[in-house]
Amino acid sequence: MATLKVRKLKSFPAEISVPGDKSISHRAAMFAGMASGTTVIDGFLPSEDCLCSVKAMEAMGAKVEPLEETDGIGLTKLAITGNGPQLKAPSGPVDCGNSGTTIRLLSGILAGQAFTTEMFGDASLSKRPMKRVADPLRLMGAKVEGQGEKICAPLKVTGGSLQAITYTLPMASAQVKSAILLAGLYAPGKTTVIEPVATRNHTERIMSHFGIKWLREGNAISVYGGQSARATDIVVPGDISSAAFWMVASAASPGQQITLKNVGLNPTRTGVINVLLRMGAHIHNSEETTDGEPRGNVTVKGGDLNATVIGGAEIPNVIDELPILAVAAALARGKTRIQDAHELRVKETDRIAAVAENLRRMGVTVTEFDDGMEIEGGAQLQGATISTYHDHRIAMAFAIAGLFADGETVIEGSECIGTSYPGFEHDLALFLKNENGETPIPVISRIPRKVG
Numbered sequence: 001m002a003t004l005k006v007r008k009l010k011s012f013p014a015e016i017s018v019p020g021d022k023s024i025s026h027r028a029a030m031f032a033g034m035a036s037g038t039t040v041i042d043g044f045l046p047s048e049d050c051l052c053s054v055k056a057m058e059a060m061g062a063k064v065e066p067l068e069e070t071d072g073i074g075l076t077k078l079a080i081t082g083n084g085p086q087l088k089a090p091s092g093p094v095d096c097g098n099s100g101t102t103i104r105l106l107s108g109i110l111a112g113q114a115f116t117t118e119m120f121g122d123a124s125l126s127k128r129p130m131k132r133v134a135d136p137l138r139l140m141g142a143k144v145e146g147q148g149e150k151i152c153a154p155l156k157v158t159g160g161s162l163q164a165i166t167y168t169l170p171m172a173s174a175q176v177k178s179a180i181l182l183a184g185l186y187a188p189g190k191t192t193v194i195e196p197v198a199t200r201n202h203t204e205r206i207m208s209h210f211g212i213k214w215l216r217e218g219n220a221i222s223v224y225g226g227q228s229a230r231a232t233d234i235v236v237p238g239d240i241s242s243a244a245f246w247m248v249a250s251a252a253s254p255g256q257q258i259t260l261k262n263v264g265l266n267p268t269r270t271g272v273i274n275v276l277l278r279m280g281a282h283i284h285n286s287e288e289t290t291d292g293e294p295r296g297n298v299t300v301k302g303g304d305l306n307a308t309v310i311g312g313a314e315i316p317n318v319i320d321e322l323p324i325l326a327v328a329a330a331l332a333r334g335k336t337r338i339q340d341a342h343e344l345r346v347k348e349t350d351r352i353a354a355v356a357e358n359l360r361r362m363g364v365t366v367t368e369f370d371d372g373m374e375i376e377g378g379a380q381l382q383g384a385t386i387s388t389y390h391d392h393r394i395a396m397a398f399a400i401a402g403l404f405a406d407g408e409t410v411i412e413g414s415e416c417i418g419t420s421y422p423g424f425e426h427d428l429a430l431f432l433k434n435e436n437g438e439t440p441i442p443v444i445s446r447i448p449r450k451v452g
């Protein structure tokens, strides 16, 4: 088990470029693999989760050519030649690792294939509910077999001739919405997903990018079956969920300023900026749009943060940022309430319990509720031993908390960070340089190199 040791911040970088967006990288790999022709994906996130999606598409007939590697991150540019919408049956079970996005979106694609595929994952993924995708895909005519009442992985999907459905999501989930839309591409007629609360729309945007038509009427999103993806190069912006860690480090440091370069600014993902603005942070974005996904530089100036309420329709927009926003709340004046966030309990770990437990270890008073928590901000954080429960967002959120704590904070099980942010430790080292420029973790300058 790896450990990461963090001390109070000693230095402040002027800018950081975070690696590619995880949600968009998964989708780019999947659509490229289902397309006819070759797609070059630049700015790809080579995290363990996204590599699972690439390997899955490769196992089903896509050809993958590595083009460029970036020091400290890994494969950031690759070409994928798709097998077309009808994929090849993989020779064995597909490993989805720790990735909910891989297993759920892939279930939608597999529902349209005339073969049976088994998907499995690690201990954490094997506990997460897959019934939420099994239910609509079964209604469409696919056979989905899983374990127990929650239909957990290993999951076996037998696809075939599907029928279009209209389905109201019982929970706000972009993964479930995407699985149904992907299956809808294989079902004659119009498949419609109604979302009670808007969730990230990367699947819709990438469908347009790959030449697939879809429509939105109010909160209903529809696709017509029989359309196939046309290979088109794509440039993935930096991941705002990764940038969020540095946004909070900066927002809570009066007198400091950081610019996060080339960050995805899709409005279905920028809730973290809105929450920090509400808490009193000074944030400025420059925005330019390419490839259907808005992006730009985000400059965050530190100041005194105040408590806020985070809840309602805002939750899906900040769902992955809630652990780091809980840390921001601990550094703010007053009591912050996070509510309507039941979904946090079914992520890589129960993130409500994990955040509450680790904040308490650092000396913060937290009251846990079924759907969130109340955090009393303002107490000086104390260094502590943090349990990550193999959850990357917990590991990184508490590494940032460690930058503000007295003494040493030890993140146990920090290897899980590779799930979404390769190079996180090197970026963290930029905050730990002493007067002589020395750091406990060497800083790697990110130089892209051609490979292959």
Ligand SMILES: O=C(O)C1=C[C@@H](OP(=O)(O)O)[C@@H](O)[C@H](O)C1
Binding pocket: 022, 023, 024, 100, 101, 172, 173, 174, 175, 176, 178, 200, 319, 320, 343
């Ligand atoms: O569609 C996606 O890429 C994701 C959707 C969200 O999950 P849910 O759909 O379960 O809310 C999010 O938590 C996850 O990190 C990525």
Ligand SMILES: C=C(OP(=O)(O)O)C(=O)O
Binding pocket: 022, 049, 098, 099, 100, 101, 102, 320, 347, 348, 393, 420
């Ligand atoms: C919940 C997450 O991812 P996934 O559902 O893909 O495992 C996450 O990245 O925070």
